[in-house]
Amino acid sequence: MNHIVIMAGGIGSRFWPMSTPEFPKQFVDVLGTGKTMIQMTVERFAPLCPMDNFWVVTSKDYVHIVKQQLPHLPEGNILAEPAMRNTAPCIAYACWKIRQKDPYANVVVTPSDALVLDVNEFRKVIGRALDFTVSGQRIVTVGIKPTRPETGYGYIATGALEGDGPICKVDSFREKPALEVAKEYLKAGNYLWNAGIFVWNIDTITESVKVYNPDLAARMDVMAQAFGTADEAKVVEEVFPTCEKISIDYAVMEKAPYIYTIPGDFGWSDVGTWGSLWTLLPHDAHGNAVVGENVRLNECRGCIVHAPGASSVVLQGLEDCIVVERNGRLLICRLSEEQRIKDFVNGR
Amino acid sequence: MNHIVIMAGGIGSRFWPMSTPEFPKQFVDVLGTGKTMIQMTVERFAPLCPMDNFWVVTSKDYVHIVKQQLPHLPEGNILAEPAMRNTAPCIAYACWKIRQKDPYANVVVTPSDALVLDVNEFRKVIGRALDFTVSGQRIVTVGIKPTRPETGYGYIATGALEGDGPICKVDSFREKPALEVAKEYLKAGNYLWNAGIFVWNIDTITESVKVYNPDLAARMDVMAQAFGTADEAKVVEEVFPTCEKISIDYAVMEKAPYIYTIPGDFGWSDVGTWGSLWTLLPHDAHGNAVVGENVRLNECRGCIVHAPGASSVVLQGLEDCIVVERNGRLLICRLSEEQRIKDFVNGR
Numbered sequence: 001m002n003h004i005v006i007m008a009g010g011i012g013s014r015f016w017p018m019s020t021p022e023f024p025k026q027f028v029d030v031l032g033t034g035k036t037m038i039q040m041t042v043e044r045f046a047p048l049c050p051m052d053n054f055w056v057v058t059s060k061d062y063v064h065i066v067k068q069q070l071p072h073l074p075e076g077n078i079l080a081e082p083a084m085r086n087t088a089p090c091i092a093y094a095c096w097k098i099r100q101k102d103p104y105a106n107v108v109v110t111p112s113d114a115l116v117l118d119v120n121e122f123r124k125v126i127g128r129a130l131d132f133t134v135s136g137q138r139i140v141t142v143g144i145k146p147t148r149p150e151t152g153y154g155y156i157a158t159g160a161l162e163g164d165g166p167i168c169k170v171d172s173f174r175e176k177p178a179l180e181v182a183k184e185y186l187k188a189g190n191y192l193w194n195a196g197i198f199v200w201n202i203d204t205i206t207e208s209v210k211v212y213n214p215d216l217a218a219r220m221d222v223m224a225q226a227f228g229t230a231d232e233a234k235v236v237e238e239v240f241p242t243c244e245k246i247s248i249d250y251a252v253m254e255k256a257p258y259i260y261t262i263p264g265d266f267g268w269s270d271v272g273t274w275g276s277l278w279t280l281l282p283h284d285a286h287g288n289a290v291v292g293e294n295v296r297l298n299e300c301r302g303c304i305v306h307a308p309g310a311s312s313v314v315l316q317g318l319e320d321c322i323v324v325e326r327n328g329r330l331l332i333c334r335l336s337e338e339q340r341i342k343d344f345v346n347g348r
Numbered sequence: 349m350n351h352i353v354i355m356a357g358g359i360g361s362r363f364w365p366m367s368t369p370e371f372p373k374q375f376v377d378v379l380g381t382g383k384t385m386i387q388m389t390v391e392r393f394a395p396l397c398p399m400d401n402f403w404v405v406t407s408k409d410y411v412h413i414v415k416q417q418l419p420h421l422p423e424g425n426i427l428a429e430p431a432m433r434n435t436a437p438c439i440a441y442a443c444w445k446i447r448q449k450d451p452y453a454n455v456v457v458t459p460s461d462a463l464v465l466d467v468n469e470f471r472k473v474i475g476r477a478l479d480f481t482v483s484g485q486r487i488v489t490v491g492i493k494p495t496r497p498e499t500g501y502g503y504i505a506t507g508a509l510e511g512d513g514p515i516c517k518v519d520s521f522r523e524k525p526a527l528e529v530a531k532e533y534l535k536a537g538n539y540l541w542n543a544g545i546f547v548w549n550i551d552t553i554t555e556s557v558k559v560y561n562p563d564l565a566a567r568m569d570v571m572a573q574a575f576g577t578a579d580e581a582k583v584v585e586e587v588f589p590t591c592e593k594i595s596i597d598y599a600v601m602e603k604a605p606y607i608y609t610i611p612g613d614f615g616w617s618d619v620g621t622w623g624s625l626w627t628l629l630p631h632d633a634h635g636n637a638v639v640g641e642n643v644r645l646n647e648c649r650g651c652i653v654h655a656p657g658a659s660s661v662v663l664q665g666l667e668d669c670i671v672v673e674r675n676g677r678l679l680i681c682r683l684s685e686e687q688r689i690k691d692f693v694n695g696r
Contacts, residue, residue, distance in 0.1 A: 016662075017660065017662075296692065298688075298692055307678065309676065310676045310677065310678055311675070311676040311677055312365065312676075312677045312678070313677070313678040313679075314364075314365075314678070314679045314680075314681070314689075314692045314693060315678075315679075315680045315681075316680065316681040316682060316685055316688070316692060317669075317681065317682040317685060318680060321665070323678075323680065325673070325676070325678050327659070328657065328658045328659040328660075328673070328676070329658065329659055329660045329661070330655065330658055330660070330661040330662070330663075330671075330673050330678065331661075331662045331663075332662075332663045332664065332665075332666060332671065332680065333646075333662070333663075333664040333665065334664060334665040337664055337665060340646075340664070341662075344644065344646055344662045344664060345662060
């Protein structure tokens with residue numbers, strides 16, 4: 001059976017005050033569609049398996065939000081992290097849980113806050129990846145055909161095609177590149193953006209963690225003994241925070257030899273910056289992108305405005321600015337300075 | 349006995365959203381002092397008479413706000429206008445009421461939303477004016493010694509000194525002048541700003557209305573027959589809206605021959621524009637004026653920020669802008685365009 005693991009523990013600090021540590025981006029209707037990012041994520045995967053096979057790993061502080069936004073998700077499928085430990089412990093926790101329920105599970109792991117424009121194409125790609133991993137020791141990471149020399153994403157250097165394709169071996173993973181390097185990647189033609197979506201069967205991922213990060217696997221084995229018992233929450237609370245903070249990329253992907261990628265071309269974005277959100281939203285004649293019903297612009301150009309909850313917003317004479325209002329919190333910042341928002345909010 | 353009439357019916361549309369038709373400027377803590385404009389106005393006059401002699405004329409929609417902000421004011425001293433009819437009907441209503449209670453009243457009429465910096469000096473000036481009007485047919489309008497060629501105020505051309513002064517006859521009233529004219533007024537030396545504060549005894553003002561606007565006086569006489577009866581509210585509701593919309597300046601001041609002025613030098617402002625508010629507030633090293641505890645500025649210059657109720661405001665890279673947040677309403681506008689705020693809000 002297919003299972004979907006949704007990682008929803010991020011705090012989205014780059015998007016304050018649309019996203020706050022109390023109510024981060026994955027739970028926000030970022031695009032003004034009437035659905036939050038995590039709701040759109042679930043919808044995207046919905047045809048692949050029943051709701052009982054969806055798993056959401058999140059901070060214990062967000063469990064109530066997940067329940068509210070995904071009312072059809074069984075409560076036992078919400079896995080609460082007592083502490084943030086990066087993606088490897090997060091994914092291991094979910095996979096050890098799934099293995100206990102379904103030792104033949106075929107699994108997709110996905111972020112909760114990315115955007116896909118062509119959902120049908122996306123489902124086809126994921127379906128192919130799942131076909132490929134249903135048996136055998138294979139890990140697939142979904143690659144995105146790059147459309148611009150983006151410096152905000154990691155890249156995948158692809159190797160030999162697997163049979164007739166489109167799946168191919170991963171040659172190597174590359175960190176977020178400088179602009180010049182990104183341009184070379186684009187020209188070379190064999191580089192894909194790393195979407196952080198992984199596909200594998202449950203045997204492969206648990207074995208891989210055992211081989212390449214035995215310490216993490218050992219802690220998961222301890223936790224797993226308590227799964228389904230009255231002690232589960234207590235043991236997770238004790239053991240999970242002792243796991244090393246480590247990404248799945250570093251813990252497994254960069255070490256295992258059986259890593260593959262499938263190129264996708266379905267309009268993907270991690271919606272990681274206000275600038276990327278601006279490109280995803282419709283614009284008025286002056287290049288303004290607005291989310292919110294009650295926003296009026298006068299002589300504004302190139303702005304992004306996010307104020308869906310505001311009762312009335314009137315702006316005049318702003319250029320290339322971010323304007324965000326949420327629950328009495330307000331940010332106005334030049335788009336060119338958006339990487340400093342974290343610092344502004346932390347008072348640095 | 350002295351009586352104070354506070355006119356508090358304005359809707360303050362130039363200051364949206366700090367001031368809204370539901371909760372206008374006079375009821376707002378504009379300066380961030382912890383007191384609203386009307387509370388500061390009452391405090392300014394407090395030593396001149398007991399609270400029983402204060403009268404607030406306001407829209408019926410604002411009566412509940414007046415009760416809340418001035419809990420010691422007798423309820424019967426809140427006069428509710430069923431409709432806005434400019435200052436002459438407003439003042440006549442209050443003075444006809446006062447006459448019934450105290451036929452020897454000596455009266456000050458004042459706006460509810462102006463600012464006085466030197467309150468002691470202000471009280472001295474008002475005290476002198478009251479001494480001057482306690483007997484005899486004399487109307488005093490308070491003049492402000494101009495400190496700049498302001499084009500936002502009406503001016504008073506002063507005539508001959510009355511005795512040793514400082515009170516003098518009013519030669520004429522002048523509308524808001526063009527800048528060049530205002531400069532000439534300043535050079536001439538005998539021009540004062542018109543603060544819209546009037547002092548007279550009750551006999552003088554009621555007689556003046558009778559002589560110079562008999563229609564208004566007749567309607568007030570009809571209303572007065574119902575004062576103190578069970579029908580009072582009903583009759584006011586019927587008669588008051590039939591009064592002509594006319595200012596006290598036009599109805600009386602520009603016609604009666606016994607108009608005097610007393611020059612005041614106590615730091616006065618009608619706080620009529622964001623620009624004037626900016627000049628009244630303290631500034632940081634970059635010329636920003638901020639009302640609100642939770643406001644952080646980064647690379648902002650010459651801005652005025654009013655967001656006392658916001659839980660967190662972060663601004664970056666704004667110059668010469670007005671930024672206002674109140675109850676989920678937001679305005680950002682260049683200071684140079686502030687006269688257009690009314691239009692923005694009305695969707696023109």
